[in-house]
Amino acid sequence: MNLSETNNDIQLTMVEILEFIWTLVDNTILIPQLLKANCVAFTLKWISMKELPFAIQRASIRLLYNMARHEKGCDALKGADALRLLQEFKQRTLDSTVDDTAYEDMRLLFSMALALLTEPKEIKSDAKSLRKVLDKLMQMTVNTAQKKNHKYGDFDISEPLVVFTKLFVHDDIVHYCVKESQVKNMKVPSKIAFFCDLVMQFRGALANDDELDQLTLTALMNIIWSISFHDDYVNELKSSAKFLITVKSLANDDGEAWVEQYVPKHMSSVKKAAAGILWNLDENNPG
Secondary structure: HHHOOOOHHHHHHHEEEEEEHHHOOOOOOHHHHHHHHHHHHHHHHHOOOOOOOHHHHHHHHHHHHHHHHHHHHHHHHOOOOOOHHHHHHHHHHOOOOOHHHHHHHHHHHHHHHHHOOOOOOOOOOOOOOHHHHHHHHHHHHHHHHHHHHOOEEEEEEEHHHHHHHHHHOOOHHHHHHHHHHOOOOOOOHHHHHHHHHHHHHHOOHHHOHHHHHHHHHHHHHHHHHHHHOOOOHHHHHHHOHHHHHHHHHHHHHOOOOOOOOOOOOOOOHHHHHHHHHHOOOOOOOOO
């Protein structure tokens, strides 16, 4: 089927099917089933088409992004040459001069998918070229944090945070996000205070079986561990007694009340990250 030549009704039906699938795999536990259905090959074939309706392009990129959130999906995509195909899609489709909200949203999804598929040290580290993406990721995190269910639009708060864990291996990206990123409606005085407050909100995540809450706490602890390597931010991290108490409890907890935790390959466990933060802050940690 030539997707560019199908009539509008068929295109709309295809978009609705893709949106249904990507909604299903927001729960990443279902992604292995999608892989068995050869969804990687079909989706990569679609984004390789030169003439593809915008709505199907966006739905395909969203689906690829969701598959990349699961390690099996990530491995399958990399094995199918997704990085090369995504770069070709970018050159062919994502014109950086187009000032259109829909294209901006797709560029963000593309950037998030690319970050998840790329090894942290291989990610482009030039913060200047990534400013728009970093601003949008920070704004998404703030927006989701202000919702009771920690969801905003199609995104859970864990999603931008997981991307940040990969990006924060680069010093200039850390500095830009913490000092310069353009964020509206943040209710605390600084980005560091924002991340610390989130840790305190999610500190009990390992005692329940909500996988997204666990992932959120794990990502937050890894983000703050990355921040804590920078002398510029040590004093502010040490200035919150409640935050330090929380980190110490996570570092020293024997874990008996915790459920089994899934830790993505590129992250450290909450306990290890907490110990690393305390070490960098030169805080006494009897554990």
